[in-house]
Amino acid sequence: MNPACHFANDRILVLFFKNKMTTQFQNFGSISAVVFCAFIAGCGGSNKMVQVSGSVAVDGKPADGAALLFFPSGDGPVATATCNAEGKYKLVCEGEPGIPKGSYSVAIRWPDPSVKPTAAQKMTGLFNEGPDLLKGKYESKQKTTLKAEITASTTELVLFDLKSN
Amino acid sequence: MKRKFLRTGFTLVELLVVIAIIGILVGLLLPAVQAAREAARRMQCGNNMKQMGLAIHNHESTFKNIPAWGRQIPAIEYPTSPSNPYGQRATFGVLFRLLPYLEQSTIYQLFDLKRSYIDPVNMAPPLGTLSISGFATVPGFICPSTPSNFSDYGPYFAVSGLPISPTTPYILPRTDYRPIRAIRGTLNLCVGLPNTTTDNAMLSVPNGNIEAKSTVRFSEVTDGLSNTICFVEQAGMQKRYFKGKPFPGTTLLDNGLGLNSFYGDVNIARQIRGLSGANIADPTQQGCTVINVWNEENPYSFHTGGVQVTRGDGSVFFMSQSISNEVLVAFVSRDGGENVGAPE
Structure with a gap:
C-alpha cells in the first residue's frame, strides 16, 4: 500500500x-x-489517487481483455488495468482503485481473448494467456512508445487506438 | 454508628459496580488474548517452515542435492508390471521427499517412488490399492492460522480422466506451504523485465527438462542460499480467499480448484503472478500486486500484513505484503545475479 x-x-x-x-x-x-x-x-510527497478510466481499440475494434501497465517516469508503484468487452478500463494501483498523478509510459498487450483455460488448466494453474495480438510491440516498459499524463483533474484518458500490424 | 458495625453483606449497588469493573477488565483482556493466540499460531507456522528449511539441508547432506518439483519419470524407466492404467508419470513432490527428514518416514516408506503418485500402486481406494494409513495428515505441513481444512481430489481426478465420479470424495492430506516454481512473465513485465516465464526458482527443474533430472545442487543457487526463497505460505487452497474473505462461487470448477496435497507436484509448485487486487468480480485479473490477494497461485497467508517465507539457508522471515516486486522477483530466482540484501 x-x-x-x-x-x-x-x-x-x-x-x-x-x-x-x-x-x-x-x-x-x-x-x-x-x-x-x-x-x-x-511519508514522502502527497500524491492523490485519481480515478481514471479510458479505452483501447485495435484496428478500430474494442480490445477485449487487453492488459495495460502504467510505469511512472520516476519512482512509484505501477498502475494496471484490464479492458472489458467494450474495450474500456479503470486504472488500479496497488490493489486500490485510482492512480497517483504524474507522467507515465503505458505498456499494452492484448492476449488473444479466444484462448480460454480448460478445466484441467484452471485446476492446476498452468494456464498461460493467449498470444499477444499486438505482437509484443507495446508489451514492456522498454518497447512501448505510448505515454499518458495524469493530473488531478484527469478522469478519462484519450483512446489508445492501435494497429495490430 | 451502630448500624455500620452491624453490616455483614454487600449492597446490590456495590455488587453491580464490582461486576461492571470485572466486565470492563475482561473486555480489555479478550482482544489481547486473541492477538496472543494468533501470534502463537504464527510462531508455530514459522517453526514448521523452519523445519522444512532444515529438512532441505538434511536432504542435501544425504544426497548432495535438493529435490526439485515436477519431474516426469521417463516412459522407458517406468515399471511395467503392474502397468499404470492412468498413464501419468509425474513424480512425488518436493514436500513428500522431505518426509524422512521431518520424522515421517513411516508414510514415506509406504509409497513406491519409482512410480507416479497417480498410479493405482500409490493410491487409496477407490482409485488404487494402497492402505489409507499412507494418507495421514502431516501436522508439520499445516499452518494453524488457516481456517479451511479440506482437500478433496475427487473432482480433480475426475476431470483428469480417472475412473472416479466428481462427487466421490478422495481426500489427500493437505499442505499450506509450497515450493515456488517461477515468476510468471506477466509479473516480470511489472518490474520491467521481458515477458518470459523462466523456471529458475530454487526448487525448479534446471533448464525445464522435466525428464532428465529432478535435483538442484546448492552450487547451482548462485544468488546465494540466503538470497533465495524456497518455500512460501499459500494457505487455505481448495477454498478461494480474496484479501482475507472467502470468495463465493457456485461450483468447484467455477472457482478454479486449488489443489493442496503435498503428494501432488506440478499442482502445488506454483508460478507467482501479479493480480490487480481491486476487482472482486474477477480476482484473477492481471495486475502487479502479489501477496495476500488471492490464494490461487500467489503467496497467501491468514497472518496480518504478509506471509512467512523459508530461505534456502533454512531461515524463516516474514515477508511484508508491501515488499516491492523487484525484491520479490530477485528473491525467487536462484541465478538471477541480483543484489537483494536483507528484506526490511
Whole structure:
C-alpha cells in the first residue's frame, strides 16, 4: 500500500490544527509542528489517487481483455488495468482503485481473448494467456512508445487506438 | 454508628459496580488474548517452515542435492508390471521427499517412488490399492492460522480422466506451504523485465527438462542460499480467499480448484503472478500486486500484513505484503545475479 495515497487528506487537517494550536499553546504548538513536519516528510510527497478510466481499440475494434501497465517516469508503484468487452478500463494501483498523478509510459498487450483455460488448466494453474495480438510491440516498459499524463483533474484518458500490424 | 458495625453483606449497588469493573477488565483482556493466540499460531507456522528449511539441508547432506518439483519419470524407466492404467508419470513432490527428514518416514516408506503418485500402486481406494494409513495428515505441513481444512481430489481426478465420479470424495492430506516454481512473465513485465516465464526458482527443474533430472545442487543457487526463497505460505487452497474473505462461487470448477496435497507436484509448485487486487468480480485479473490477494497461485497467508517465507539457508522471515516486486522477483530466482540484501 502506498503511504502517499493515504496521507493526502491528513496533511490538510494537520496544517489546520497546527495553525490553531500555535495561537493558543505556543510551546506545544511549535513542538507539534516539528513532529507533524517530520511525519509528513516521512511519508514522502502527497500524491492523490485519481480515478481514471479510458479505452483501447485495435484496428478500430474494442480490445477485449487487453492488459495495460502504467510505469511512472520516476519512482512509484505501477498502475494496471484490464479492458472489458467494450474495450474500456479503470486504472488500479496497488490493489486500490485510482492512480497517483504524474507522467507515465503505458505498456499494452492484448492476449488473444479466444484462448480460454480448460478445466484441467484452471485446476492446476498452468494456464498461460493467449498470444499477444499486438505482437509484443507495446508489451514492456522498454518497447512501448505510448505515454499518458495524469493530473488531478484527469478522469478519462484519450483512446489508445492501435494497429495490430 | 451502630448500624455500620452491624453490616455483614454487600449492597446490590456495590455488587453491580464490582461486576461492571470485572466486565470492563475482561473486555480489555479478550482482544489481547486473541492477538496472543494468533501470534502463537504464527510462531508455530514459522517453526514448521523452519523445519522444512532444515529438512532441505538434511536432504542435501544425504544426497548432495535438493529435490526439485515436477519431474516426469521417463516412459522407458517406468515399471511395467503392474502397468499404470492412468498413464501419468509425474513424480512425488518436493514436500513428500522431505518426509524422512521431518520424522515421517513411516508414510514415506509406504509409497513406491519409482512410480507416479497417480498410479493405482500409490493410491487409496477407490482409485488404487494402497492402505489409507499412507494418507495421514502431516501436522508439520499445516499452518494453524488457516481456517479451511479440506482437500478433496475427487473432482480433480475426475476431470483428469480417472475412473472416479466428481462427487466421490478422495481426500489427500493437505499442505499450506509450497515450493515456488517461477515468476510468471506477466509479473516480470511489472518490474520491467521481458515477458518470459523462466523456471529458475530454487526448487525448479534446471533448464525445464522435466525428464532428465529432478535435483538442484546448492552450487547451482548462485544468488546465494540466503538470497533465495524456497518455500512460501499459500494457505487455505481448495477454498478461494480474496484479501482475507472467502470468495463465493457456485461450483468447484467455477472457482478454479486449488489443489493442496503435498503428494501432488506440478499442482502445488506454483508460478507467482501479479493480480490487480481491486476487482472482486474477477480476482484473477492481471495486475502487479502479489501477496495476500488471492490464494490461487500467489503467496497467501491468514497472518496480518504478509506471509512467512523459508530461505534456502533454512531461515524463516516474514515477508511484508508491501515488499516491492523487484525484491520479490530477485528473491525467487536462484541465478538471477541480483543484489537483494536483507528484506526490511
